[in-house]
Amino acid sequence: MSDFNHNDHFQDLFESSQDMICFLKIDGKIDLVNPTWLNTLGYKSEEVIGKSIFEFIHPDYKNKYLQHRTDIIETNKIKSIEIGYLTKQNELVIVEGKTGCRYEMGVPQYTHCVFKNTTNKQRSEKTVRESEKRLKAFLRQGPDAVIIINEYQDILEWNPKAEAIFGFSQKEVTGKTLTETIIPLQHREAHLNGMQHFLKTSNGPILNKTVEITALHKSGKEFDINLSISNVKIDDGWLFIAFLSDISERKKTEEALIRKEAELLQSKILEEEKDQFISIASHELKTPITTIKAYTQLTLMMCGDNHVSLRKNLLKIDQFSNKLNLLLNELLDVSKINLGQLNLSKTEISFNIFLPDIINSIQQITKHRIILDENVSVQIQADPLRLEQVITNMVSNAAKYSPGKNHIIVRSFIHENEIVVSCTDFGIGIASVHSEQIFNRFYRVDNSTTKFSGFGIGLYVSKEIIKQHGGKMWVESSEGEGSIFYFSLPL
Numbered sequence: 001m002s003d004f005n006h007n008d009h010f011q012d013l014f015e016s017s018q019d020m021i022c023f024l025k026i027d028g029k030i031d032l033v034n035p036t037w038l039n040t041l042g043y044k045s046e047e048v049i050g051k052s053i054f055e056f057i058h059p060d061y062k063n064k065y066l067q068h069r070t071d072i073i074e075t076n077k078i079k080s081i082e083i084g085y086l087t088k089q090n091e092l093v094i095v096e097g098k099t100g101c102r103y104e105m106g107v108p109q110y111t112h113c114v115f116k117n118t119t120n121k122q123r124s125e126k127t128v129r130e131s132e133k134r135l136k137a138f139l140r141q142g143p144d145a146v147i148i149i150n151e152y153q154d155i156l157e158w159n160p161k162a163e164a165i166f167g168f169s170q171k172e173v174t175g176k177t178l179t180e181t182i183i184p185l186q187h188r189e190a191h192l193n194g195m196q197h198f199l200k201t202s203n204g205p206i207l208n209k210t211v212e213i214t215a216l217h218k219s220g221k222e223f224d225i226n227l228s229i230s231n232v233k234i235d236d237g238w239l240f241i242a243f244l245s246d247i248s249e250r251k252k253t254e255e256a257l258i259r260k261e262a263e264l265l266q267s268k269i270l271e272e273e274k275d276q277f278i279s280i281a282s283h284e285l286k287t288p289i290t291t292i293k294a295y296t297q298l299t300l301m302m303c304g305d306n307h308v309s310l311r312k313n314l315l316k317i318d319q320f321s322n323k324l325n326l327l328l329n330e331l332l333d334v335s336k337i338n339l340g341q342l343n344l345s346k347t348e349i350s351f352n353i354f355l356p357d358i359i360n361s362i363q364q365i366t367k368h369r370i371i372l373d374e375n376v377s378v379q380i381q382a383d384p385l386r387l388e389q390v391i392t393n394m395v396s397n398a399a400k401y402s403p404g405k406n407h408i409i410v411r412s413f414i415h416e417n418e419i420v421v422s423c424t425d426f427g428i429g430i431a432s433v434h435s436e437q438i439f440n441r442f443y444r445v446d447n448s449t450t451k452f453s454g455f456g457i458g459l460y461v462s463k464e465i466i467k468q469h470g471g472k473m474w475v476e477s478s479e480g481e482g483s484i485f486y487f488s489l490p491l
Helices: 002-006 009-015 035-041 057-074 121-142 160-166 183-203 249-302 308-338 351-362 386-400 459-470
Strands: 019-026 029-035 079-086 092-104 105-117 145-150 156-157 210-216 222-235 237-246 349-350 368-374 377-384 405-417 418-424 471-479 482-490
Touching: 002 377, 019 035, 029 160, 035 079, 057 079, 057 105, 057 377, 092 121, 105 418, 121 160, 145 160, 183 405, 222 249, 249 308, 249 377, 308 459, 351 368, 351 405, 377 386, 386 405, 386 418, 386 459, 459 471
Parallel strands: 368 405
Antiparallel strands: 019 029, 019 105, 079 092, 092 105, 145 156, 145 237, 210 222, 222 237, 349 377, 405 418, 418 482, 471 482
């Protein structure tokens, strides 16, 4: 190759070429490489000259290159090949080009090759292939229906999800337009106008947005969908990619929830109006009742001992005025609870003194003998008036629902860092199906409605008072054998 080394023209071409040029001796050792070859693989000239070319060929391509080189030496033909080199950093470089063999007097002297580095091209093509593969997988397996149309509205892509949602197969829609298949009659004109407007202005009001609209199933049924459309310019035309999902079940659920919320809101408004009415009515009724009671007591004071019948009637009026006043107070408490206005005024209470005082007061107005069987000596924080209201309600109920019996047993004791108060009667008892419901507002057991007076709100108010103290209220009962009502308060 001495001629080559001394020919300035070829020397300049060799050194400035963007291709990788290499001359090999017949035994495969490197005789000469150009700067592009060295720079591409990251070597210096002294690192490669005299070494076998196979030290720089990727292992996957060695056999291929060996066979190729043998062929060109034996046939003296220039042939094309694609192989892989290894860089100094052990990275793969893909090249493609032609190789040939130089003969003198019929004897092979050396081989030469001119290669282009196609690594980036290979990677780019691989990336495109992988992208196409992922796109096809997405179209076939994606969660949404995907429909692609051109600017003439021809359907180009119709994935399996679109088949499932709309009922049309890919074969049935190929060559058809959306207006012939899934766009309802009332939307077709707007669709056509929107397409024409976009082709003139490149502006579409629903492009790249998600909208809710209706579509047609193959059966003719119209249903709700979510629709999102993107557009892309391909060569001289536009493609439109639509992502669609069936939201008909979701819409039904939303509508059902809206109806339910409306019903609950209406019920809440009615309850609030009822509570407001109860509160106002109770306040208004308390004034005449108080007046009646005042005049009754004044008349009793003026009435002498000779008017026995009159006094008796006046005492009845006073008694029933008290009862009516108690019922009105319970109604007021119910409205306060529901309006969140039942406030507590807590103070320290010595329970061993507090409970007997209440029992003595109740004993004055009941024929049943109230037995305080057990009473614990403990200090608690509570609203004394409200707590007295609860205990009075428990004992009064015990007396009311045990007609013909002569005693009631009251106890207080400590259990698991709580004070527990119980009231035992031996009356009609409560069936198990009613044991939880009796604490509901206005609930009364059917067989007691006509026999016993009251609104069925005393236990509801009592339980709410105990609940606001951080305690619990419950009952243990057997029908026909009596009941034990309990409440507990934290110490």
